[in-house]
Amino acid sequence: MLETAGRKGSSASTRAALHDRYLEAFRWMLLTRVFEEKLASLYRGGMISGGVYVGRGQEAVSVAGALFLQKGDIFSPLIRDQAGRFAFGESILDVARTYLGSRQGPMRGRDGNIHRGRPAEGYYAMISHLGAMTSVTTGALLAKRFKGEKNFVGLTTIGEGGMSAGAFHEGMNIAAVEQVPLVVVATNNHYAYSTPNEREFACVDLAERAKGYGFEGYAIDGTDLGACLETIGGAIKRARAGRPPQFVVATVLRLSGHGEHDDASYITEEVKLEPFARDCFKVAEETLLKHELADRETIAKWRREFSAEIEEAVGRAQQEAAPQGDEEDWHAISDRGLIDQMG
Amino acid sequence: MSITYLEAIREAQARALKEDDRVFIYGQDVGAFGGAFKATKGLAKEFPGRVLDTPISEDAMVGTAIGAAIEGMRPIVEMQFADFSSVALNQILNNAGTHYWRTNIPCPITVRLPSGGTKGSGPFHSQSMEALYAHYPGLVVVTPATVEDAYTMLLDAVAIDDPVVYCEHKYLYYHLKADKLPADRLPIGQARVARAGRDLSIVTYSAMLHDSLAVAEEMAAEGYEIEVIDLRSVKPLDTDTVLASVARTGRLLCVGESFPWGGVTAEVIARVAAEGFHLLDAAPRRVNAKDTPIPYHPNLWSAHRPNSKSIGAAARQLLRE
Numbered sequence: 001m002l003e004t005a006g007r008k009g010s011s012a013s014t015r016a017a018l019h020d021r022y023l024e025a026f027r028w029m030l031l032t033r034v035f036e037e038k039l040a041s042l043y044r045g046g047m048i049s050g051g052v053y054v055g056r057g058q059e060a061v062s063v064a065g066a067l068f069l070q071k072g073d074i075f076s077p078l079i080r081d082q083a084g085r086f087a088f089g090e091s092i093l094d095v096a097r098t099y100l101g102s103r104q105g106p107m108r109g110r111d112g113n114i115h116r117g118r119p120a121e122g123y124y125a126m127i128s129h130l131g132a133m134t135s136v137t138t139g140a141l142l143a144k145r146f147k148g149e150k151n152f153v154g155l156t157t158i159g160e161g162g163m164s165a166g167a168f169h170e171g172m173n174i175a176a177v178e179q180v181p182l183v184v185v186a187t188n189n190h191y192a193y194s195t196p197n198e199r200e201f202a203c204v205d206l207a208e209r210a211k212g213y214g215f216e217g218y219a220i221d222g223t224d225l226g227a228c229l230e231t232i233g234g235a236i237k238r239a240r241a242g243r244p245p246q247f248v249v250a251t252v253l254r255l256s257g258h259g260e261h262d263d264a265s266y267i268t269e270e271v272k273l274e275p276f277a278r279d280c281f282k283v284a285e286e287t288l289l290k291h292e293l294a295d296r297e298t299i300a301k302w303r304r305e306f307s308a309e310i311e312e313a314v315g316r317a318q319q320e321a322a323p324q325g326d327e328e329d330w331h332a333i334s335d336r337g338l339i340d341q342m343g
Numbered sequence: 344m345s346i347t348y349l350e351a352i353r354e355a356q357a358r359a360l361k362e363d364d365r366v367f368i369y370g371q372d373v374g375a376f377g378g379a380f381k382a383t384k385g386l387a388k389e390f391p392g393r394v395l396d397t398p399i400s401e402d403a404m405v406g407t408a409i410g411a412a413i414e415g416m417r418p419i420v421e422m423q424f425a426d427f428s429s430v431a432l433n434q435i436l437n438n439a440g441t442h443y444w445r446t447n448i449p450c451p452i453t454v455r456l457p458s459g460g461t462k463g464s465g466p467f468h469s470q471s472m473e474a475l476y477a478h479y480p481g482l483v484v485v486t487p488a489t490v491e492d493a494y495t496m497l498l499d500a501v502a503i504d505d506p507v508v509y510c511e512h513k514y515l516y517y518h519l520k521a522d523k524l525p526a527d528r529l530p531i532g533q534a535r536v537a538r539a540g541r542d543l544s545i546v547t548y549s550a551m552l553h554d555s556l557a558v559a560e561e562m563a564a565e566g567y568e569i570e571v572i573d574l575r576s577v578k579p580l581d582t583d584t585v586l587a588s589v590a591r592t593g594r595l596l597c598v599g600e601s602f603p604w605g606g607v608t609a610e611v612i613a614r615v616a617a618e619g620f621h622l623l624d625a626a627p628r629r630v631n632a633k634d635t636p637i638p639y640h641p642n643l644w645s646a647h648r649p650n651s652k653s654i655g656a657a658a659r660q661l662l663r664e
Contacts, residue, residue, distance in 0.1 A: 074410075111445045119413050119448045127441065129433050135403035136438065139410025139418075146367065146393075146416060167433065170403035177398055178407070332440070332480035333505040334449040338532055340579035342614075 019229040023293050025067055025087070026225065026284045027302060029059040032083040033281055034306045035092065038314065039099055043260045047318075048099050050112050055080030057255030058187050060280035061220075063087050064228035065155050065185045068236040072144075074154035076124040076137040079114050080187070080254075081157055088123055092309055096317040109323035130162030134171025134184065141180035153181040153239045160249075161192025163209075164200055172247075176214030181239040183246045184215070185232055187222055189254035190276070194266045207249040215247035222250030223278040225287070253277040346524060349516035351490045352382045352455075354524060355497035356419060360390045363417060366501060368394040369408055370421030370455075379423050380457060380516060401430035408452045409439050417501050418452050425456035425510065426470040439506040440481030449504040453497070458486075459512040459550050459600055460648055466636035469644075471549070471601035476508040477578040478605070483507045484578040485531055488552035490521035492575055495528035503531070512550040519553075534581035536588065540570035543662055544588040546611050547598040548574040551649060555598050558655045567662060577607045585611060586619045593624035594661050598654055603631035625664035630657045 019025075036054040043052040055062055058080045066084035069075055075088045082095070097105025098116045107116045107125070117125030124140070126133055137156040144152050162168055163186060175182045188206055190197055203209065210217020216238065220231045228250060235246035253276050257264040271277060288294045331339050346354070359366045368383055374396040377384035387394040397404045401422065408418035422428045428435065435454060442450040460469040477484045483505055487493040493511060500507035529535060537552060538559050545555045552573045559569035572588050574580060589595050595615055597608035608629035615627060630649040638644050 107445060108447075111441075115445070117446065119442075119446050124410075124413070125442075125446050127437050129437055132402075132406060132433060132438055135400075135406025135434070136410040136413075138403070139407035139412075140414045141410070142407060143411040143414035143416045146365075146411070147414070167402045167406070170398075170400035171406060173398055174400055174403040174407055332444045333483065334443050335483075335503055335505050337530075338483050338503065338505065338579055341582060 018287065018291055018293065019226050021067055021229055022225060022284070023288065025060070025063045025229060026288055028063045028067070028083050028087045029225070029281050029284060030299070030302055031086055031306045032059050034303055035095065035310050036082060038310050040260050042099070042314070049101060051259040051261060052099070053079045053114050053259045054256050055082050057252050057279060058189060058222065059083040060225040060228045060284060061185060061187050061222040061232070061250040061252065062157070064225065064232040065157060065183070067229070068233045069153070069155060072122065072149065072152050074122045074124065074137055074140045074152070076126065076133045076154065076156035078126055078133070078157045078159065078162070080159070080189070084157070085123075089121070090123065092313040093316065096310070096313040097320070100314070100317040101322055102317045102320040103323045104320050105317070129167065131158065131165035131168030131171055134158065134168055135174055138171060138175040138178060138180050138182060141182060142178055145180070151240060153183060153236055155183045155185065155236065158184060158186045159192070160186065160188035160190070160197065160200055160206060161195070163206060164192070172213040172215065175245050179244065181242070181245070183232070183235045183239050183248070186247065186249045188249060188251050190271065191254055191267065193258040193262070207247065210247040213247065215245045216243060217247045217249070220248060220250045221276070222252035223276060223280040223283050225280060225284040251276045252280065255279055345520045345522055346490060347517055348490050348493045348511070348519040349380060349382060351494040351521070351524060352497060352511055353384055353386070355494045356383060357386060357389065359417070359419070359498060359501045360386065360393055363501070365415060365417040366393070366419065367411070367416060368419045368421065369397055369404055371397055371399060371423045373421050378421060380513065382421065382455070401427050402434055405431040405434035405452070405454065406438065409434060409442070409450055412450045412452045413442070413448060419501060420452060420454045422454065422456050424468045425458040425472050426467050428454065428456055428472060435476065435482070435506065435508070436479045440479050442481070443505060444481060450506050451504050453500040453507045453509055455509045455511060457513050458510045459514055460637055460644060461513050462641045462644060463639060464637070465639035469637040471510065473508070473510045473577050474601055474606040477607065481506065482578065483531065483576065484510065485576040486510045486549040487575065488512070488515070488549050488573050490519050491525040492529075494524050496531060496575070499528070499531050510549065514550045529575070531576045532579040532581060534575055534584040535573045536570065536584070537573045538569065538571040540568035541591055542567045542569060543594040543596060543658055544570045544572060544585070544592045545596045545598055545654070545658065546572045546574065546585050546588070548577060548607065549600060551598045551600050554649065554651050554654055557651045558658060561651065561655060562658060569658065574607070580610065580614070582614045582618065585615060586622065589615055589619050589622045593622060595623065595627040596654070596658055596661055597627065597629040598649055599629070599631050600648055601632060603629070603634055606631060625661055628657050628661050630654050
């Protein structure tokens with residue numbers, strides 16, 4: 001759906017200064033920004049049950065992970081990964097249907113918002129319990145090894161909040177023991193819901209934990225799309241080539257509440273002045289303009305085009321039938337012969 | 344030649360590994376060591392690369408199995424003791440148990456839980472956790488009480504497309520023997536009339552089957568004909584067989600080794616009360632362990648769990664009502 005579109009007239013030398021997938025990545029970030037603005041607006045209008053969780057400020061690190069994945073790879077994203085989900089191949093319609101509870105969405109109204117995936121396509125559906133997907137992704141890769149598949153990797157994400165969970169530590173350790181081709185991308189957005197870094201961990205540098213787990217570790221500025229592409233792309237390449245599991249920690253500021261219900265009043269004005277508080281999207285946009293890879297009109301045109309696609313998908317999902325209790329089969333297991341008959 | 348309950352578990356795993364390339368065994372000390380109870384003895388050598396030792400990481404053991412199962416494998420996870428599966432509760436309940444419902448993709452893992460009390464094992468190596476797993480949606484929970492069931496139900500567990508919690512009883516490991524491995528099987532979800540009778544139905548499962556059968560035998564000398572039902576699986580629970588038994592006897596005693604609150608015995612009584620109230624000639628009763636942690640000292644332990652004495656006392660009381 002997204003073609004790579006360099007602006008005519010930009011010189012080869014200025015293009016060469018940016019990662020060759022910079023523009024493509026930016027367009028996924030733009031689509032994400034436009035879509036999440038729409039989701040927030042639907043939420044404020046009372047059109048969405050449950051919550052809306054956006055990845056504002058984390059689009060660069062998210063897209064950079066998924067962009068380098070291929071068919072046969074595993075992508076196991078978390079709450080703030082819309083950009084990565086799009087880059088991995090998720091359709092706008094799947095997102096709209098899940099948020100709006102359409103029966104035709106991948107989760108069929110049984111689960112909502114960010115808890116979605118298409119596991120048969122290597123796109124795993126997160127559970128809310130943080131750290132749990134680290135070992136699940138490891139197991140998927142172990143299965144691929146058992147089945148004799150080659151050249152695959154798995155990528156899962158986590159925040160600095162989830163990095164305090166026991167399941168995360170167990171998952172990292174077992175991934176290294178199994179030496180599976182796993183890339184774990186962590187984003188330190190400085191808040192676990194409202195809890196600041198100083199109440200989350202006491203180490204100096206989260207990336208240093210890589211050594212303790214048996215991963216190769218890297219720290220990056222998550223507001224710099226070029227750095228994200230370079231480092232995470234490199235990590236995926238190294239994992240694919242058989243290096244030990246890879247751990248990348250990106251530093252950003254969450255430019256939203258935990259969800260759209262949260263005004264994030266706990267984020268202080270001082271923090272907002274920190275270098276990591278830059279908006280990765282704006283930085284990428286300015287970089288593109290500076291390198292003359294796109295002009296403002298082109299970006300505005302893309303925005304309009306994405307908006308139109310999103311409006312169409314949202315309109316369609318809103319018109320689709322909602323699931324109904326009396327149409328559900330209410331069976332949580334697949335084997336019909338083993339269903340417990342409660343009477 | 345005779346085969347023990349434990350050997351039947353080992354043989355079922357050997358057969359599963361032999362017949363199905365998708366099967367692998369994952370757990371602490373299951374490899375060259377052959378498992379804390381030797382349930383995987385020799386399997387690592389016989390099936391290289393498919394019987395894997397893990398770190399002490401119950402959560403990650405099950406999480407890894409879940410990912411592998413989603414990708415088409417048939418992992419068997421051995422918990423060293425059922426008690427430690429509490430560390431993996433999140434993966435079992437919230438990940439494996441919800442996966443099919445949420446995504447339409449089944450999650451065929453088997454989690455083996457060496458369950459139940461043995462002398463001197465104390466609060467953390469004695470638990471029976473079937474009720475807890477049965478409470479949550481999305482899991483099949485089996486509790487084999489015989490050598491035959493230990494064998495066939497483990498093979499069934501691996502074949503089933505859904506997550507199965509396989510509760511094997513440690514006391515039965517060496518105490519129970521059969522002449523040979525079974526050729527036939529009773530399907531999971533079907534209870535078995537272990538002893539026919541007409542005066543009272545004892546509904547039980549796992550090791551308590553044998554204490555209950557001992558009571559029935561003892562009371563036969565007193566002229567009572569006690570029927571004993573082995574549930575075999577607690578989820579699905581075969582309510583029909585239980586109701587049919589109560590229809591014959593009019594009296595129901597439920598026996599379970601686990602804690603009393605909200606357990607399998609409570610569930611059976613609730614179902615019979617709701618669906619077969621008119622069949623009852625007396626109020627149903629149940630015998631469970633006490634509502635305390637499981638004690639270490641053999642004297643305390645044997646008083647904590649149901650035994651033939653407490654089951655017999657409850658049965659006699661019920662027959663007087």
